[in-house]
Amino acid sequence: MNTSTKAGFLIDLDGTMYAGHRSIPHAAAFIDTLREKGHPLLFVTNNSSRTPEAVADHLAYHGITAFAQDIVTSSQAAARYVAERGRGRRVYAIGEEGLRAALLEAGMELVDDRPDYVVQGIDREFSYRKLEQAVGYIAAGAEYVLTNPDRLLPADGKLVPGAGAIAASIREALKQTPTVIGKPFEPIMRYALERLPCDGEVWAVGDNPETDIGAGKAAGLKTALVLTGVATPDNVDRLLMETRVRPDLVCTDLAELLDRLGIAGSR
Incomplete structure (x- = not known):
């Protein structure tokens, strides 16, 4: 498997890439920019009901380029866990x-x-x-x-x-x-990291301090909270106080995250 010294990304879905059937601003451009700049990425979701193919189709509905192999679900991680237990x-x-x-x-x-x-x-x-x-x-x-x-x-x-x-x-x-298995616990992130072709630092990106950022912290990753889902500009201070989670970055949206990371993007 080829590796990259560029930063890798494990990216949440609902609240970060989309909100149900509503597209989140800058999400598609964020993914396009990471791909253009050669940053490896995977989408990591607690959703256990959909297959990776169905998740990729839903991303495509929102104009986000994705394939089944880009998706890590809690079901896949759970299946991997029991298959390796040997019981x-x-x-x-x-x-x-x-x-x-x-x-x-x-x-x-x-x-x-x-x-x-x-x-x-x-x-x-x-x-x-x-x-x-x-x-x-x-x-x-x-x-x-x-x-x-x-x-x-x-x-x-x-x-x-x-x-x-x-x-x-x-x-x-x-x-x-x-x-x-799923976020905020570490097994799903460990499984995702095994699949991510990256030997540089890895960022966990999401909208939920408790699950997305908590899982990133549990796995020892850099973490970026975007205020487009569970966390918003109005409630972020309260949520961070309640969860006692401290993201490495807090950004209004994904376009700001690109700017803060020094990755060329456009609003």
């Missing part, structure tokens, strides 16, 4: 297409009985039966792996329960904490 290959999956596809691609077997792992992400068809099965399997010794801890997700202008909300019911039933 077996049988998985009871609570999740959607992105999670199931990632597990199968990693060589895992999706089963409904005697699993070695329970791997859980967001599941908009979650039911009491799935809860009962998950609790039973984990109590019997299956390892519990959570793709991401997001309790709430933005959807069409409102907040809806995320994977972390489902996890709360399983965790409360067993009083057992899962292995968490």
Whole structure:
């Protein structure tokens, strides 16, 4: 694999590249500029429901050049984690297409009985039966792996329960904490760094101090907070105080970030 001495970037999606179906100003130009200047990059998302191909299509909808190989999802990182654990290959999956596809691609077997792992992400068809099965399997010794801890997700202008909300019911039933893969935890960033063709410094870029910046800090990366999503010019001081996270850079938008890093760009 070719490497680059130029800075690399691990870039968040929702709130940084787009906000649902709304494009975020300067996002497409930011990516185009990094590519033109030879900076390696990957998009890193806690989203466990979409496949990398679907994520790339959504980026293209916003005019952002991306391919499936540019995407790192929490489902992929979770699948990589269980595939390397060596405890077996049988998985009871609570999740959607992105999670199931990632597990199968990693060589895992999706089963409904005697699993070695329970791997859980967001599941908009979650039911009491799935809860009962998950609790039973984990109590019997299956390892519990959570793709991401997001309790709430933005959807069409409102907040809806995320994977972390489902996890709360399983965790409360067993009083057992899962292995968490996604941001703000380090496993997803470690997996992304293994895939990033860069031997220089790496920046984690995102809009959420707790998850994006927290994950970057956990992985020992440089961090840049942009005020285009969870963090805004109006609430950033409060959020940084509450989370006790200190980004290396705080920028109003991605165009300012390019300027602050000395990478030629245009507003």
